[in-house]
Amino acid sequence: MKYEAQPALPPPASTVGIVGWMRKNLFNGPWNSIATLVIGYILWLTLIPALQWALIDADWWGDSREACTNGGACWVFVTNRLDQFLYGFYPLEETCVST
Secondary structure, three states: OOOOOOOOOOOOOHHHHHHHHHHHHHOOOOHHHHHHHHHHHHHHHHHHHHHHHHHHOOOOOOOHHHHHHOOOOOOOOHHHHHHHHHHHHOOOOHOOOOO
């Protein structure tokens, strides 16, 4: 009796790639599946409004607090004081920033 090696078959699609990783790590049992869905829902409820506030509704340019009118984050002070955030109170003449 002679045995011949059969060609190797590819792994099942449900065990490789992102689907395989999710099945192995996030949905490998009923409690992990429930926890994954609950945590995903909580993240959806919190991250979307946080990104809306921090980036989309934010005010980026202006000179004072009066420029912050959209109701989002007020990044005006960060853009105006970026040199101070980077260098602190180090003398501006001794930094590589020219004003």
